[in-house]
Amino acid sequence: MFVPEQAILSGAPPIACTLDAAVEEAVREHSRAVYGIAFSVLRNHQDAEDATQDAFVRLLRYGKQNRLTTVRNLRAWLARVVWRVALDRRRAVPEVSLQEVANAVSGLRARGAGVDEIAASEQMKLLLGRLIEGLPRNLRDALTLSVTGELSSPEIATVLGIPEGSVRERLWRAQRMLKEKLLAVQEGQSRR
Amino acid sequence: MSQNEHSRFVDDLLDASLAQYRSVEPRPGLENRILARLRTEQAAAPWRGWAWRMGAGLIWAGAILALVSIAHRGRLELPISPAGSHGPAPRVEASRNTATVPLAQSLTRRHKHSGIEQSAELQRGSADLVSKSAAVSRSVKTAEGRQQRRLDVFPSPAPLSQEERLLVNLVRQSPDGAWVALPDQGEAGANSRVPDQNIRPLEMKDLSDDAMDGTR
Numbered sequence: 001m002f003v004p005e006q007a008i009l010s011g012a013p014p015i016a017c018t019l020d021a022a023v024e025e026a027v028r029e030h031s032r033a034v035y036g037i038a039f040s041v042l043r044n045h046q047d048a049e050d051a052t053q054d055a056f057v058r059l060l061r062y063g064k065q066n067r068l069t070t071v072r073n074l075r076a077w078l079a080r081v082v083w084r085v086a087l088d089r090r091r092a093v094p095e096v097s098l099q100e101v102a103n104a105v106s107g108l109r110a111r112g113a114g115v116d117e118i119a120a121s122e123q124m125k126l127l128l129g130r131l132i133e134g135l136p137r138n139l140r141d142a143l144t145l146s147v148t149g150e151l152s153s154p155e156i157a158t159v160l161g162i163p164e165g166s167v168r169e170r171l172w173r174a175q176r177m178l179k180e181k182l183l184a185v186q187e188g189q190s191r192r
Numbered sequence: 193m194s195q196n197e198h199s200r201f202v203d204d205l206l207d208a209s210l211a212q213y214r215s216v217e218p219r220p221g222l223e224n225r226i227l228a229r230l231r232t233e234q235a236a237a238p239w240r241g242w243a244w245r246m247g248a249g250l251i252w253a254g255a256i257l258a259l260v261s262i263a264h265r266g267r268l269e270l271p272i273s274p275a276g277s278h279g280p281a282p283r284v285e286a287s288r289n290t291a292t293v294p295l296a297q298s299l300t301r302r303h304k305h306s307g308i309e310q311s312a313e314l315q316r317g318s319a320d321l322v323s324k325s326a327a328v329s330r331s332v333k334t335a336e337g338r339q340q341r342r343l344d345v346f347p348s349p350a351p352l353s354q355e356e357r358l359l360v361n362l363v364r365q366s367p368d369g370a371w372v373a374l375p376d377q378g379e380a381g382a383n384s385r386v387p388d389q390n391i392r393p394l395e396m397k398d399l400s401d402d403a404m405d406g407t408r
Binding site: 023024027028031032035036039040045048049052053056057060115116118119120124125128129147148149175178179182183186 | 198199201202203204205206208209210211212213214216218219222223225226227229230233234
């Protein structure tokens with residue numbers, strides 16, 4: 001979306017373009033959380049920012065229709081909107097060889113790197129991304145929304161339209177499955 | 193490394209990796225960029241609203257014009273037959289019963305007779321025949337009404353059959369002839385429908401003894 005440079009740089013908005021105070025406050029309060037959700041799905045800064053902007057544009061239009069008063073939890077509403085926008089924008093994940101990233105992680109461990117160092121490495125992020133991608137859809141969605149750290153279980157339940165108990169159960173199953181997969185990868189590397 | 197140690201290591205690695213996975217910082221100035229985009233969107237919104245309204249209005253106007261022109265053309269192209277002509281006419285429903293053929297012939301013959309004889313003959317007819325006559329009369333009126341009302345009805349109504357036309361002519365020429373055949377509907381009905389017999393009222397004269405005088 002084209003945004004005039006002057007509009008970005010100038011602090012004061014044009015008189016004719018004064019935003020609704022509620023929308024502006026929502027941007028200041030929730031933009032980071034919304035961005036985090038978008039990024040958790042898209043794993044790309046540019047795409048995540050575009051999705052975040054789209055979500056707030058929808059909020060603006062919703063406000064113009066005088067329907068903003070019907071929103072009880074604005075944070076959950078925005079999370080739901082950006083979740084859908086991000087899913088629509090989601091592209092095919094670039095193929096990364098599971099074997100290669102697993103080898104790289106094993107190499108880090110062999111060199112004596114600690115847990116935090118391995119976890120912060122790009123290879124481990126790629127490996128984790130591949131493992132999450134391989135989860136069943138319902139488990140993956142719950143885990144993706146959870147790892148943003150921005151949403152509580154009730155909010156995740158609102159976004160996904162499922163009971164809160166189901167969210168907790170799915171998160172537990174997703175983490176257990178991830179651990180099993182990571183163990184399998186590690187054991188496969190140690191056998192070689 | 194034992195199995196337990198390995199499992200614990202994987203647990204720790206998973207937790208740390210998920211924590212790293214979530215820690216993502218947007219590029220600086222995210223809020224300003226979002227606000228700028230919203231202002232741009234708001235500035236463009238009135239134009240978009242008007243464009244939508246104009247487009248929707250044009251579409252509506254076009255649709256209404258098309259409907260009106262189609263309706264107007266259809267009205268011009270429909271064949272219009274004058275009422276009472278020999279052109280297509282609605283079929284009389286009651287005439288589907290074949291029993292109306294002898295009824296028509298009988299009524300036509302008997303119409304030539306007059307007065308009491310005709311009335312007596314008709315009243316001797318069966319109640320079924322009479323009720324059919326009334327039904328035919330009603331159907332003819334209905335058919336005439338339909339013919340005038342529904343000239344623009346598609347498909348075109350079928351023409352009357354021979355016997356239907358006979359009935360229609362009969363009822364048109366002498367509607368009373370059909371009413372005479374109605375069954376007794378109580379005193380009021382009979383009095384109102386049976387034609388006058390022109391019977392002179394009885395004259396009451398005083399009795400006289402003249403005729404008896406000679407016998408005495």
